[in-house]
Amino acid sequence: MNDLHTNLTFPSDPKNVSKVEPFVHDVATRYNLPPEKHGDILVSLTEAVTNAVLHGNQGDCNKHVSISLSRKSDALAISVSDEGPGFDPGAVPDPTSPEHIECCGGRGLFLMRHLSDECRFKRGGRTVEMHFKL
Template structure:
């Protein structure tokens, strides 16, 4: 388990965290990239939208290996959200907007993604 303060500087530790997972479980470069991008997006969203940069709140990362899958769970201490209400970044009115692509990217890069605890937790699954 990894606990990070709700500060965007916390994202700097994610590369070495994923690198350790890659070495421990002999993960391919493709999955490595998908995992790093998805985790970075999930933690950024947790810090920004969940905890609103409140450094008294933490973002918690848990990892579990399940047979041929790695599950990474990212939880914040915010109010939660409904992923169905996130605007589609590929719609014409959103295509030129800065930001708003994190959930979209995670959905495309993870083999499975689930939102739990009223949107305060995202669980991302990667086949290894």
């Protein structure tokens, strides 16, 4: 299989998070993704985009969120970038630890890390890159 690539960029408006589900559905169909991976990809990408809009760009509609996706024969790579100041993902507490179990926040990163096969941050926390084995 040849490498397949697609991109999507949109203003950082919370309403635009709704673009993720049809985007994932379209990608799953066009790239013939295994059905059992669809949910993990959808939840991970929705969390990454929500974080980029709300935390990275702080809802500033003059800033943009970009999704880049590529598929090779055995893996799917997705990156989500924002134009915000970045953050230190290591400073986000584990939401499953007893002292943070009832706190709001941090669950999106937890989900991305656990639903993808690899999750790493680049550009000072302004880009998250997730890999899914197919």
